Amino acid sequence: MTNRSTQGLLAGAAVAVALAGCAGSTAPAPSDAQTRAKALELMKAGFSEKGIAKLDRLNQDETQALCTQYATGTLPKDVAEKIEKANMASIKPPSDGKYLGDWKRGEQVAQRGTGFQYSDTKETPVGGNCYACHQLTKEEISYGTIGPSLYNFGKIRGYTPEMQKYAWGKVWNTQAYSACSFMPRFGHAGILTEAQIKDVVALLMDPDSPVNK
Amino acid sequence: MGKRILGAAAAALAGALAVPLVLAQDTVKEIEKYREALVDGNPAELWEARGEDLWKKPAGPKNVSLEKCDLGLGPGVVKGAYAKLPRYFADADRVMDLETRLVHCRMTLQGMTFAEATKQPFGAGNDRKSDNDALVAFVTAESKGVKMDVPMAHPKEKEAYAVGEKMFYFRGGPYDFSCATCHASDNTRIRLQDLPNLTKQAGAQLAYTSWPAYRVSQGELRTFQWRLNDCFRQQRFPELQFTSDASIALTAFLARNANGAEFKAPTIKR
Numbered sequence: 001m002t003n004r005s006t007q008g009l010l011a012g013a014a015v016a017v018a019l020a021g022c023a024g025s026t027a028p029a030p031s032d033a034q035t036r037a038k039a040l041e042l043m044k045a046g047f048s049e050k051g052i053a054k055l056d057r058l059n060q061d062e063t064q065a066l067c068t069q070y071a072t073g074t075l076p077k078d079v080a081e082k083i084e085k086a087n088m089a090s091i092k093p094p095s096d097g098k099y100l101g102d103w104k105r106g107e108q109v110a111q112r113g114t115g116f117q118y119s120d121t122k123e124t125p126v127g128g129n130c131y132a133c134h135q136l137t138k139e140e141i142s143y144g145t146i147g148p149s150l151y152n153f154g155k156i157r158g159y160t161p162e163m164q165k166y167a168w169g170k171v172w173n174t175q176a177y178s179a180c181s182f183m184p185r186f187g188h189a190g191i192l193t194e195a196q197i198k199d200v201v202a203l204l205m206d207p208d209s210p211v212n213k
Numbered sequence: 214m215g216k217r218i219l220g221a222a223a224a225a226l227a228g229a230l231a232v233p234l235v236l237a238q239d240t241v242k243e244i245e246k247y248r249e250a251l252v253d254g255n256p257a258e259l260w261e262a263r264g265e266d267l268w269k270k271p272a273g274p275k276n277v278s279l280e281k282c283d284l285g286l287g288p289g290v291v292k293g294a295y296a297k298l299p300r301y302f303a304d305a306d307r308v309m310d311l312e313t314r315l316v317h318c319r320m321t322l323q324g325m326t327f328a329e330a331t332k333q334p335f336g337a338g339n340d341r342k343s344d345n346d347a348l349v350a351f352v353t354a355e356s357k358g359v360k361m362d363v364p365m366a367h368p369k370e371k372e373a374y375a376v377g378e379k380m381f382y383f384r385g386g387p388y389d390f391s392c393a394t395c396h397a398s399d400n401t402r403i404r405l406q407d408l409p410n411l412t413k414q415a416g417a418q419l420a421y422t423s424w425p426a427y428r429v430s431q432g433e434l435r436t437f438q439w440r441l442n443d444c445f446r447q448q449r450f451p452e453l454q455f456t457s458d459a460s461i462a463l464t465a466f467l468a469r470n471a472n473g474a475e476f477k478a479p480t481i482k483r
Contacts (some may be wrong), residue, residue, distance in 0.1 A: 030375070038372070039379035039462070046459025047445075050452040057386040057451055064384045071382035071393060116387050116449045132403045141240060144403040146395065184388040191387060 036068070053118035063087060067180035080179040088176035090188045091169050094198060099164040101198030103209035109196050110136055110203060116191065128171075128192055128200055133183070136203065137210040146182060154205040155212040167201045240405055248483070257350055257427040257479035260434040264351025267344055273323025282318035284311070284352065295356035296476050299465045301367035308373040310464045312438045313456040315348050334455040335442070336433045349425055349436045356476045361422065363469040370465065373458075377466025380459060381411070386449040392463075394448075411467060418474030421467050426482040434479060437464060 030038070040058070049055050060068065063083050070079065112127020114120055131140055135149040157163045169176055172187030186192040192200070203209050268279045268291075284294035285302070299310040305317055312334070319330040336343040365371055384391040395403060396411040410416035425436045435443075441460055445453045453460050 030372075035375045036379045039376045039383060039459075042376060042457070042459040042462060043380060043383065046454050046457030047451040048454055053386075053449065053451045055451055057449065060383075060385050064389055067389070068382055068384045068391070071384070071391070117446050118452055119446060142404045144401070144406075146398065146401045146403065146408075182389075182394045184390070189387045189389070 050118040052116070052120065052122060063175055063180075070180070075180055083179035084176055087173045087179075087185065087188065088169075090185075091172045091176055092187065092194075093165075094168070094194060099161075099168045099198065100202040100206055101195060101200075103199065103202040103206040103211075105196075106199035106201070106203030107137075107210070109192065109200050111140075126191060126196075128186060128196070130200070138213070139210055150204060151211060153211055154207065154209070159205060159207055164201060164205050167204050168197065171197050171200050241407075244405060244483075255427055255479065255481045257354075257425070257434050257481065260347050260350035260427070261354045261479065262351075263342075264347035264349070267347055268351055273319060273325045273329075275322065275324035277322055279315075279318050279322060279348075281322060282315070284314055291352055291355045293356055293359045295353045296359040296361050297363060299370075299373065299461055299468060300364050301369050306369075307458075308367075308369050308461055308465060310437070310456075310461050310468075311349060311352060312345060312436065313461055315345065315352075316456055331455055335436070335439045338432075345438075346425075346434050346436060350434050350479050353425055353476075353478050357478070359476050361418070361468065361471045361474050361476055363465070363472055365469055373462045373465040374469050377462035377464070380463045381466060388449045390448040390450075392444065392448075411470065414470060414473070417467055417470035421471035422474050422477045423480045423482070425478050426480045428482055430483055 043058055044055070047055060047058060063086065066079055066083055067075075070076070109128045110130035112125060113129040113132060114124050115126030130136060130150075131143045133144040133146040135143040135145075135151050136153075137151065153167070154163065166177075171192070173185040174181045174183040175185060184191055186200075187194070187197055203211055206212070268282075271278050281288045283289075283302075283304075284291065285297055285300050286292075286294050295311055298314070299308050301308050302314065302317075307313075309317065316327065316330045319325045320327060331345075333341055333343045334345050336346045365374055381392040381396075384394075392411070395401075395408050396416075398408075399410050399413070399416075401408050409420040411420060421437075424440055425434055427434050438455055438460060441463060442453045442455070445451075
């Protein structure tokens, strides 16, 4: 993917340069950053706010901007470390120190796909939609494959306090561990509440959860 | 005819509802069977027929038809036109996709305002049918079997493609999603829905040439502008404006990547 699109872009640029040479004038091909700026300009003009989705959603934070910039190339090590460090600092541990909620409620959060779309309202229940991308239990066969299977998550890794803390962090802000991961930063972005994240961590880490059966 | 088609679709849908009882691999096979069953008798034909009427019928303040509309191959040439869109139009000094060009023709030929020509961009049931949907169905059907051949000679066509590519990778919103989140990997799916890898030629060809499509679950013919609009809704972005330059740039990127493939739409999807 990265090579193809980069090559395409380079080929395009080469053609542009060649054409400019023939014509004897015209500006050089725009840089990557200029094209990104043009894209953002067109997006700001080409989207309109609707319901709960306001235009400020197009304003990228530093993580989003860096992950966009390096989307088609290799993410440099120092950039990845910078992203992970900043996101690690955003993780808030549970206020009562308890990571595990109720796995049954966690299953509901994992199943639910609504929330934050302009077709939703502020009252629409918000889900984590985990099954859209992950296998979690044997019972649910309608699961996606963008993310890895999480079946037997706790059973494989051990039901330790360290692993509970790790699961909490991954759900709260996955980019603390994996820069530019495709997964939403559920706690950091305010998508799920602390209670919901506890329930999802229980779904992953409770020995009684169907994830670990 | 319509009733028979819908009956068949309903039967197929009922079959699909039994799906969750079997295992995942079998489920995928069952869904493929269901899709095959749908191909026989596509209600998109109803939209195509209405679109042809709209194309030929005098309308708007100037009371003329769209038969002189230039979709890129000359006034009135519909056959094969969609396979070469989006493209640069000198008379508008702008790269346009089909929907944008149709709006342009309804304004310049028929005398409509932009608001009139875009008042129902997507259909919403029998009470709110979309002329755009019908016209798109008619025009795209006239490219069935034609190889995609989107030009990239004009500097503005090059710019649209390059900008569309950047849009594809733009991560934003509360969920950090971009188009690439779901459409830049091979052999992945959301729930049981297969996802095309739009950064590779084969994936872009398969996906782009399958729109517009009659969506059984919605009872509507859905255009490519609708497809992009609804992707961004699920990305948790604000609403992509109909015929915006942003929508055209992204379409140019995806359409151009589909070059060389035979155009197959309007198709039918779940």
